[in-house]
Amino acid sequence: MIAVQAVNKHYGRHAVLKDINFSLAEQGVTALIGPNGAGKSTLLTIMSRLQEADSGVVMLDGVDVHKADNAQLAKKMAILRQDNAINMRLSVYDFVAFGRYPHSQGRLTKEDLTHIDQSLNYLNLTDLKDRYIDELSGGQRQRACIAMVLCQNTQYLLLDEPLNNLDMKHAVDIMRLIRRAADELQKQVVVVLHDINFASCYADRIIAMKDGAIAYDHPPEKLMTQEIMRDLYDIDMSVHSINDKPVGFYHC
Amino acid sequence: MGNGADKAQHVTGHDPNVRMLIMGIIALLSIVAFLTLNVRASWAFTLPFRAEKVLAIVFVGIAIATSTVLFQTLTQNRILTPGIMGFDAFFMLLQSIMLLSLGRIAFVQFNPQVKWLFEVVMMSGALCGLYYWLFLRQKRDIAVLVLVGIVLGVLFRSLNSLIGRMIDPVEFDVLQDLMFASFNRIDSTLLTIAGSTMTLVFVWLWRQRFVLDVLQLGDAVAVNLGVNRRAVTLKLIVAIALLVSVSTALVGPVTFFGILVANIAYAICGSYQHRYVIPMAALLAIVALVGGQALLEYVLKFGTSLSIVIEFLGGMFFLWLVIRQGRR
Amino acid sequence: MITPWYAWPLALASLLCLMVVSLLVGVADFSWTVSTVHDQQILFISRIPRTLALVLTGMSLAVAGLLMQMLVRNRFVDPGTTGTIESAMLGLLLVALLAPDLSVLNKMLVCSVFAMLGSFVFMGLLRTIPLRSPIMVPLVGIMFGGVISSITLFFAYRFNLLQSLSNWMNGDFSAILRGRYELLWAGAALTLVGYLAANRFTLLGLGRHQAINLGLNYRTVMFLGLLIVSLMSSVTVVTAGVIPFLGLIVPNVISIFLGDNLKKSLPWVAWLGAILVLFCDLLGRLLRYPYEIPIGTVMGVLGSALFIYLLLKRTQNNHG
Numbered sequence: 047m048i049a050v051q052a053v054n055k056h057y058g059r060h061a062v063l064k065d066i067n068f069s070l071a072e073q074g075v076t077a078l079i080g081p082n083g084a085g086k087s088t089l090l091t092i093m094s095r096l097q098e099a100d101s102g103v104v105m106l107d108g109v110d111v112h113k114a115d116n117a118q119l120a121k122k123m124a125i126l127r128q129d130n131a132i133n134m135r136l137s138v139y140d141f142v143a144f145g146r147y148p149h150s151q152g153r154l155t156k157e158d159l160t161h162i163d164q165s166l167n168y169l170n171l172t173d174l175k176d177r178y179i180d181e182l183s184g185g186q187r188q189r190a191c192i193a194m195v196l197c198q199n200t201q202y203l204l205l206d207e208p209l210n211n212l213d214m215k216h217a218v219d220i221m222r223l224i225r226r227a228a229d230e231l232q233k234q235v236v237v238v239l240h241d242i243n244f245a246s247c248y249a250d251r252i253i254a255m256k257d258g259a260i261a262y263d264h265p266p267e268k269l270m271t272q273e274i275m276r277d278l279y280d281i282d283m284s285v286h287s288i289n290d291k292p293v294g295f296y297h298c
Numbered sequence: 299m300g301n302g303a304d305k306a307q308h309v310t311g312h313d314p315n316v317r318m319l320i321m322g323i324i325a326l327l328s329i330v331a332f333l334t335l336n337v338r339a340s341w342a343f344t345l346p347f348r349a350e351k352v353l354a355i356v357f358v359g360i361a362i363a364t365s366t367v368l369f370q371t372l373t374q375n376r377i378l379t380p381g382i383m384g385f386d387a388f389f390m391l392l393q394s395i396m397l398l399s400l401g402r403i404a405f406v407q408f409n410p411q412v413k414w415l416f417e418v419v420m421m422s423g424a425l426c427g428l429y430y431w432l433f434l435r436q437k438r439d440i441a442v443l444v445l446v447g448i449v450l451g452v453l454f455r456s457l458n459s460l461i462g463r464m465i466d467p468v469e470f471d472v473l474q475d476l477m478f479a480s481f482n483r484i485d486s487t488l489l490t491i492a493g494s495t496m497t498l499v500f501v502w503l504w505r506q507r508f509v510l511d512v513l514q515l516g517d518a519v520a521v522n523l524g525v526n527r528r529a530v531t532l533k534l535i536v537a538i539a540l541l542v543s544v545s546t547a548l549v550g551p552v553t554f555f556g557i558l559v560a561n562i563a564y565a566i567c568g569s570y571q572h573r574y575v576i577p578m579a580a581l582l583a584i585v586a587l588v589g590g591q592a593l594l595e596y597v598l599k600f601g602t603s604l605s606i607v608i609e610f611l612g613g614m615f616f617l618w619l620v621i622r623q624g625r626r
Numbered sequence: 627m628i629t630p631w632y633a634w635p636l637a638l639a640s641l642l643c644l645m646v647v648s649l650l651v652g653v654a655d656f657s658w659t660v661s662t663v664h665d666q667q668i669l670f671i672s673r674i675p676r677t678l679a680l681v682l683t684g685m686s687l688a689v690a691g692l693l694m695q696m697l698v699r700n701r702f703v704d705p706g707t708t709g710t711i712e713s714a715m716l717g718l719l720l721v722a723l724l725a726p727d728l729s730v731l732n733k734m735l736v737c738s739v740f741a742m743l744g745s746f747v748f749m750g751l752l753r754t755i756p757l758r759s760p761i762m763v764p765l766v767g768i769m770f771g772g773v774i775s776s777i778t779l780f781f782a783y784r785f786n787l788l789q790s791l792s793n794w795m796n797g798d799f800s801a802i803l804r805g806r807y808e809l810l811w812a813g814a815a816l817t818l819v820g821y822l823a824a825n826r827f828t829l830l831g832l833g834r835h836q837a838i839n840l841g842l843n844y845r846t847v848m849f850l851g852l853l854i855v856s857l858m859s860s861v862t863v864v865t866a867g868v869i870p871f872l873g874l875i876v877p878n879v880i881s882i883f884l885g886d887n888l889k890k891s892l893p894w895v896a897w898l899g900a901i902l903v904l905f906c907d908l909l910g911r912l913l914r915y916p917y918e919i920p921i922g923t924v925m926g927v928l929g930s931a932l933f934i935y936l937l938l939k940r941t942q943n944n945h946g
Contacts, residue, residue, distance in 0.1 A: 116838065116841055117843070120839065136886055152824075178885060442938070449930045449937070456870075459923045460919065463917070
């Protein structure tokens with residue numbers, strides 16, 4: 047379980063996160079939504095110990111993430127950030143293979159190889175595995191990054207806007223993959239999304255942030271209402287039910 | 299462009315003209331100090347001797363300041379200088395090649411005006427060539443252009459070294475002296491040419507002053523406003539090359555000084571217009587060089603370390619600029 | 627690109643060939659039969675040490691450049707464009723001024739300390755620069771190096787060490803004799819260390835966040851990397867002087883063909899470094915036979931030309 051307790055963060059005088067409290071179960075899909083600047087990326091970065099909060103603590107399975115042994119932590123939690131400026135010339139295979147580093151420090155075992163091949167397969171990258179990543183398109187590179195994180199095989203996966211640069215087909219594939227990871231592999235995946243319908247369709251729980259605080263924390267059926275959407279995004283949306291799932295539309 | 303642009307931009311309420319006047323007075327004071335401090339020999343000898351030196355230093359200061367400001371307009375970056383383009387190294391290489399082909403005696407006795415003219419032509423040609431090759435043939439990041447310039451500088455210095463190895467140690471000493479800017483060994487016969495060249499350049503500059511302001515807004519905006527960017531850029535390069543040639547031919551390589559005066563000028567000028575910034579930078583340069591030389595030579599008696607001190611300060615300043623820009 | 631089976635044997639063979647040629651070229655009368663004492667002396671005191679020194683230096687500098695590029699996450703750096711070498715030079719000058727009787731080993735250690743300090747300051751500087759253009763990094767590095775150089779120059783000027791300074795600054799192997807180059811073996815040892823930790827350094831190249839995410843002890847590996855680079859730079863500067871651009875060009879050339887996975891590319895970088903240095907030294911010895919042109923000069927000309935070519939070629943994709 048991940049417990050976020052009383053986390054605060056500011057840049058200069060601007061408060062980016064204000065007293066964030068919530069906990070995540072070991073399994074499931076949690077969508078993190080909210081307008082730009084709400085603090086979603088910062089929250090994820092702090093949760094994954096890449097940054098320190100000004101106050102408060104993040105506990106993973108009872109241990110403070112900043113005090114935990116980093117090598118061990120890397121086997122339990124993985125983060126995919128938005129800014130993946132890869133200017134190195136690595137083959138897709140080598141790049142994804144680095145996801146196994148926490149487990150084997152570069153000396154790949156049979157089990158590692160299986161994981162790598164599986165990840166490449168899930169992300170439809172098997173044909174591209176010998177190409178260099180700096181030669182790929184933005185979408186292909188994004189999938190390679192997701193494959194690496196998947197390969198790390200951690201209990202908790204934090205994905206910051208993984209669907210950027212992906213066309214619809216691939217975006218849907220990734221969301222389906224995330225759902226499978228939660229259902230079949232018992233993982234907890236936290237995804238920052240801009241498309242609320244993806245959140246509604248695939249997530250068990252939606253945490254909506256606004257102005258650095260958690261505004262709403264509900265399952266999709268309860269969160270997808272016109273009033274909440276207007277409060278969050280300042281837009282009038284109509285919410286309908288399609289195939290028993292709430293779907294929101296903006297139309298002029 | 300016209301009457302509207304003639305009005306000064308009041309930033310803090312202090313008229314740039316007033317500021318220039320103050321700076322001009324300071325510059326005048328430093329010149330006087332240079333001419334009169336610590337006079338050992340007779341006035342009849344000292345005054346003309348020092349006056350010549352002062353004139354040379356003033357020319358160099360104006361040339362460096364102006365060429366740097368223009369270069370920064372050209373590259374739209376306050377951190378770059380013509381020295382970075384390897385000009386100083388190219389100058390030294392020219393000297394070496396001439397030394398090698400003429401032999402020591404002929405080299406020293408060569409007609410300085412012709413020699414200087416040759417150097418100016420070569421240096422202008424070099425920068426134009428570089429610019430054409432890198433900038434016009436393929437669209438390129440200015441940063442790449444600059445880095446290539448730096449490496450070209452290294453290339454020239456290495457070639458210089460190579461030539462140095464092929465000649466006598468005796469002649470190598472002559473070259474050694476030329477490696478550092480020295481405000482002591484200025485050839486007065488060059489002064490007239492330098493002066494006339496600079497006059498020509500400044501006449502052109504004055505007429506282009508508003509176009510230069512527009513260039514600061516960037517490629518797209520300038521073209522949108524009807525500026526013939528390519529043509530103006532070319533002429534700008536020639537102007538820069540001429541000015542840098544003037545300063546390096548007079549005193550030798552000075553790499554970082556321009557950055558100091560250009561940035562300080564922009565900071566204290568009170569206007570972004572070239573017709574204020576360039577004179578301000580030039581005055582600052584005069585104060586720094588004349589005043590600095592006066593201080594070092596007549597008060598502290600350090601001799602020829604001025605260029606090293608200035609380069610060091612300029613380099614530190616550059617670093618500070620980069621850091622400051624990073625913080626934004 | 628998968629290297630064919632004959633790649634390595636071919637590589638080693640070419641290296642050996644060049645080494646043999648290097649042994650044979652020289653001004654002194656030398657016969658291959660090594661029959662006389664005179665011949666033996668030449669071989670063991672001068673030729674072999676020189677050739678070994680060349681190989682070791684080439685290897686060390688190329689690998690140091692490769693590591694630096696991972697540490698700084700930029701293709702266009704090597705210890706010479708990050709202020710590291712200039713800092714080592716400053717150390718060397720201060721030693722010459724304040725403690726001229728220091729042993730070579732101690733001299734090298736002092737230089738390494740200076741080199742490390744310089745590198746640390748540079749890395750600190752980098753953190754304040756937005757990575758708007760990758761070219762900013764080597765630009766700042768060169769400027770930074772220039773500032774340090776001017777400090778060194780100032781002292782050299784004041785204490786009349788200009789001639790010595792310019793001699794040190796120009797890489798030169800003509801004075802290498804047995805007993806004066808052994809320190810370079812440290813470079814070989816450090817290359818081995820680099821190879822063993824290759825995966826860690828590749829991870830560094832992926833960036834701080836990615837490295838931490840994968841469980842790397844970022845600070846330690848970073849420090850280790852800087853230590854290795856500083857030691858390698860100092861060892862070569864103290865023994866042979868400054869050889870510019872080697873650490874920049876070799877990794878870039880190998881990267882074009884083999885990519886950036888250090889486990890694969892490091893041995894090749896070491897090989898190409900050795901080959902290039904041997905080649906340039908031979909050139910320097912043969913161009914104006916019997917006069918020797920120092921390798922620093924040859925490398926300066928060759929290296930800068932190659933660097934410009936690489937710069938233009940490898941920035942083409944980033945623009946437009």
